[in-house]
Amino acid sequence: MTVSTxxxxxxxxxVFDFDDTLVPDTVDALLESLGIDALEFRQEKIRPLxxxxxxxxxxxxxxxxxxxxRQGNKITQEYIAKFSQELAPFDGVNKMxxxxxxxxxxxxxxVEVEFYLITCGMVEIARHNCIAPNFKAMWGCEFSYSxxxxxxxxxxxxxxxxxxxxxxxxxxxxxxxxxxxxxxVYRDLPPEELHVPLSQVIYVGDGESDIxxxxxxxxxxxxxxxxxxxxxxxxxxxxxxxxxxxxxxxxAPVDYSENSELMQSLTLAVEGLCKRIALQQLSxxx
Numbered sequence: 194m195t196v197s198t199x200x201x202x203x204x205x206x207x208v209f210d211f212d213d214t215l216v217p218d219t220v221d222a223l224l225e226s227l228g229i230d231a232l233e234f235r236q237e238k239i240r241p242l243x244x245x246x247x248x249x250x251x252x253x254x255x256x257x258x259x260x261x262x263r264q265g266n267k268i269t270q271e272y273i274a275k276f277s278q279e280l281a282p283f284d285g286v287n288k289m290x291x292x293x294x295x296x297x298x299x300x301x302x303x304v305e306v307e308f309y310l311i312t313c314g315m316v317e318i319a320r321h322n323c324i325a326p327n328f329k330a331m332w333g334c335e336f337s338y339s340x341x342x343x344x345x346x347x348x349x350x351x352x353x354x355x356x357x358x359x360x361x362x363x364x365x366x367x368x369x370x371x372x373x374x375x376x377x378v379y380r381d382l383p384p385e386e387l388h389v390p391l392s393q394v395i396y397v398g399d400g401e402s403d404i405x406x407x408x409x410x411x412x413x414x415x416x417x418x419x420x421x422x423x424x425x426x427x428x429x430x431x432x433x434x435x436x437x438x439x440x441x442x443x444x445a446p447v448d449y450s451e452n453s454e455l456m457q458s459l460t461l462a463v464e465g466l467c468k469r470i471a472l473q474q475l476s477x478x479x
Contacts, residue, residue, distance in 0.1 A: 200385040201473045202393060204305045205297065205466050206363050207459070208406075210398035211312035211319050211333065213447070214420055216282050219318050220253055226276055227267060229260065250313050250350060254334065258344050266343025270317075273336075277321030285449025289456065290327040296460050300467035303474065307389070311359045313351050313402045332359045353402045357409045364391050391415045393470070395462050399447070407441055416462045417441040420455065 212218045221231035234256070242252035261268035290308060297306045307329045310319055316333025319325060337348035351359075366388025384390065391413035396406045399420040410417040419441040442462065445455040 199473060200387070200390075201470070201476075202387060202389055203303050203470060203474075204307060204389040205393050205395065205463060205470075206307050206309060206389045207293065207395045207463075208309045208311060208360065208363065208397065210400075210403050211310055211316075212314045213399045213422070214397060215286050215310075215324065216280055216322065219280070219314050220257060222280060223257070223268070223273075223276060223315075223318075224260075227260070227264065234260070248352070250334065250352060251347070254336075254347055258336075258346070261344050266339065266341050268344045269342040270338060271342070273315070273317050274321045277318040278323070280318065280322055282322070282324055283447055283449055285451070285453070285456070286324060288451075289449045289459070290324075292451070292456065293459060293463055296463050297467055300464045301471050301474075304467050304470055306463070307363075309359075309363055311351065311356045311406075313353060313356070316351075330363075354405045356402065357405050360391065360394065360396070360406060360409060363394065364389055393466050395459070395466075397459070416466075418455070418458050418462065419444045420447045421445075422447040 209215055212220075216222075218231075224231045224234050238256040238260070239252050242255065243249055247255070257268070294306050297304045308327050310316075310328050310331040310333070312319060312331075312333035314333055316331050316335060319328075319331050319333065325331070333349075333351050334347055335349040336344045337346045339345040364387055365382055391409070392415055394410065394413075394415040395418065396403070396410050396415060397418045397420065398406060399422075403419070407417040407419065409415070421444060443454075443458040445458050446453070448455050450456065
């Protein structure tokens with residue numbers, strides 16, 4: 194028997210970047226906690242590595258590790274945990290999760306909203322932050338520690354393009370990803386087996402690392418929302434040299450207060466998906 198209607202999924206996934214999206218830049222904040230001027234550090238320690246051909250993410254973390262060693266292995270697991278607990282999210286972030294859950298419930302009580310986090314920064318900071326309990330899963334760069342418990346090397350790196358891998362993982366419902374040839378994250382699954390279609394994903398990010406995810410959202414009819422601060426929308430787009438395939442549904446200031454443009458954008462995106470799902474529910478008689 195041929196099924197005419199699209200497969201039904203009662204889930205919406207809202208996926209966030211971390212640094213400069215939900216919290217201030219974590220490397221800058223970590224440096225400042227060590228008494229180091231972040232701008233000078235970028236110019237004197239990180240920029241020379243990038244100019245020599247280093248990957249930007251590796252350059253940042255290599256310079257941070259070297260600074261930690263210079264200060265007697267100052268950055269430890271305990272230091273990161275304490276720093277993370279004291280790191281305040283942007284105003285309104287703590288209330289944003291419940292507001293969006295409530296919005297979905299009022300629009301369609303059968304819809305489940307899941308929150309995820311994908312960062313090219315330190316996921317350990319996100320895991321210890323006060324907002325961590327709101328997320329179903331988090332992915333990002335992770336440190337390996339020395340015998341003296343100081344940061345020694347990166348044991349896991351998430352690059353700009355690898356962020357899209359985790360969007361596929363969310364869509365397919367894999368709890369973890371192991372490249373063992375059996376659960377390869379890009380393997381096709383029948384639409385009816387998807388955990389949440391990419392068309393029902395809302396991705397929120399602020400910059401260069403999010404561009405591959407913006408492109409994927411456009412390709413899969415998902416929703417991309419971009420954030421900016423300390424600039425104008427025109428400057429943001431010009432600095433990132435956005436192409437047609439990378440354009441977003443809305444570009445809003447980083448402001449999670451109840452009636453802000455960003456919260457209006459997120460609310461409309463959730464409401465729109467809830468109504469689309471309601472239409473599909475009618476088709477299958479739910």
